[in-house]
Amino acid sequence: MRLPLTQGLLVGRATQSPVSTNTSITLPASQPAWAEPLSPNLAGFSIEMDRWPLWSGAEVGQPNSFTNQVLQNLADRTGVPPFFRVGADSEDRAHLDLSYQVMNATFPAPTADVPIPEASVISIGRDFYALSANLLSGTPFMWGINLKLGNLTDTVAQASLVADTFQGSRKDVTKNVKLVNLEIGNEPDFYSIQGTGYSSSWTPQNYSDTWREYASAVNKVIKLDNGGTTYSAGAFATFSSGLEWNTGVTLEAGIMADSDTRSKTSHFAEHQYSGAFGYGPTALPGQLMDKGTIRGNLSTKWADVKAARSTGLSFILGETNSYANHGMPGTSNTAEAAIWATDYILQAASMGIERLHFHHGFGYRYNLFQPAAGADDGLNLTSRAHILPSYHSFLIVNEAIGTSGKASVAELGTTNSSLSAYGIWENGNLARMVLINSAPYVSVNGTLPAARNSFSVNLANWKDGSNATVKRLAVPYTNAFTGLTWANQTFETESGKPEGTVYEEPLHNGVVSIDASSVALICFK
Incomplete structure (x- = not known):
């Protein structure tokens, strides 16, 4: 996530003095009634798709061996590969151009704060979605398609290529991975403040009407059902718009009013960060992983979880990480991020949040890993692909979940x-x-x-x-x-x-x- 210049938030408390008092924890005699089921895919990835080939491998049939190895380490602990969402900001800057084999992207000039910027324009080529086949066998995917452009014809064309890749003429290429979700648009609550032609009249009601229109058109070109590929609705940033844009308000606005589309939708997604780099003071050591801060930030999602469940939908964090704007130097790329993420993921799961997609982009400071050389993330390892400290949180969480597929957490x-x-x-x-x-x-x-x-x-x-x-x-x-x-x-x-x-x-x-x-x-x- 890159925040608009007018937006910013930093939630946190002052660094605590270490507490060294011995303590006790009572082992429950039985599983608590409020324990929540643990999905083996609880800890997932979100990928900024402007540099997708760096993660997947540049050509179909030529996977990135480092990516697959670090994913295999995680899969070994749950028995299933991690869930991949691919899209984010980039999905709303993309259009279809089948003259390209894979893709073409235009990038703005780098700056000191953003050494590896997001693409401003992306052209999706013939093999773009098929690169999914390069990941581990069994990998589940959520692919994002453009809503912000306001071009229904191009959005349907993108969906058609997704359908052809996973369900049509190229399904033999992608037979070992799964298209589980389709997302139409990223962070639509930001559209009206990003100077893209959307006015202040863009509301959850307008969004709901527009989303239903696009979903109805997409339904005609891709097979969707609740036993296979389904829609992921929402994808709200809620960074400063949470009072107006949230799950409950949008459901009341009728986003699920069409029964056919509702039957093809499995969950509602929102995004969540602990703050934003570049807005307000730099986080103090210990502030990100502070126990009270984690619970305070996630408590803002209680009502959304309840609203989604009340209509039979599950609730996920379709994009999350430590600090927006690609992470905070000296915090997001340190051991603190590993400790924070372990608590954050398990706290979210104990609230009934089914899945969390930790956002990644090449060179971002909050990544779990960099898929290729050249990433200046503060670790001084630009010569090669490498993991970052927060990778360890996924190892721990996945090992805690285990391979039974029947685990619950409290x-x-x-x-x-x-x-x-x-x-x-x-x-x-x-x-x-x-x-x-x-x-x-x-x-x-x-x-x-x-x-x-x-x-x-x-x-x-x-x-x-x-x-x-x-x-x-x-x-x-x-x-x-x-x-x-x-x-x-x-x-x-x-x-x-x-x-x-x-x-x-x-x-x-x-x-x-x-x-x-x-x-x-x-x-x-």
Whole structure:
């Protein structure tokens, strides 16, 4: 997401002093009634499509091996590949031009703040959507098509090419991946403030009427049904428009009034960021991952989840990440982002948010990984593709979800303001627990505090003879760019393959220690 110049928000609290008091967490005797189902696709990707070939591989049949390796690491933990949404701002700057084999894009000049800008115009060629086939077998996709241009003919033409790619003459090429969702337009609540010909009369009512018109036309060229490909409605930024533009208001405006289109729509999507780089002060270390800040930001979505569910739709964050405008240097590209994202994803899941698509663009500071060399994201690794610290959050979350396809999550109460805890149940039994210590441990001009705060967590109701192990996310310090390990393995390799031997420490007597700025995954055997 790139915010319009008139918009900005930074939600957060002052950095907390580390809390080192030992604490207890009561292990529930049974799965809580309010536990929410965990989708294996909970942690997904959103890709700015102007440089899509960098992620997928430049030609059909020539995949990006680094992309597929880092995705395979994640798939190994849930049994399914991550969900890919491709589109975002770029989908509303795109038009069809089949004279190109893959695509053509025009980019504005780079600036100090935006060294790798988004394309201003994109021409979609014959193989553009077919590049989806280069990703891991089984990868689910959401593709976005243009609404903002206001050219129904071109939007339908884009949908026709999507249909031909996944359902028509090229379905044998894409048979190993899945078109799950189609999105018409990105962040329509911003259209009237972006100088694109939309006036202040552009409202949720106008949007709903327009979206239904476009969906009705698209229905004629692509097969949609609730057992296969479905619409993803909304995609609102809600950055400053949340009171006027939200799920409930739009449903009341009649976006689902057409029964045929409603039967072909599975969920409503909104976007969410913790703030925006370039607006207001730079975030202090610890502010992004602050427990109260995370819950305060996500609490704004409670009503939207409820509104969607009341009509039989699920609710997703179709685009999210730390700070809009491609991330905040020194925060979005550090270990803090990994700790934040772990808590953020599991908190969202415990609220009933089915899926979160973390936004990516080539060179963006909040990426989980860069798919190719040349990305100046602050890690000084421009010579090669590489992961960023936040990649570790997906490893942890996916491992917490597991491979059963039957997991549920609930937050567990703690009395420590820097400790978050989540229980994961399978078949009614507590299978895993995630502990997150968001107290900062900060390097200032290369100097660390003399000691790293930690505390012990006593698992009340622990039964003698119980068997459990602990895996840990180890980070050098909160604002570290590299040097992170998960369960004693490093994923910061040139190939994306992990190196090192997995280590699970035995849990004795139901007591686990946890350092400031770290995460622990407890696995009950």
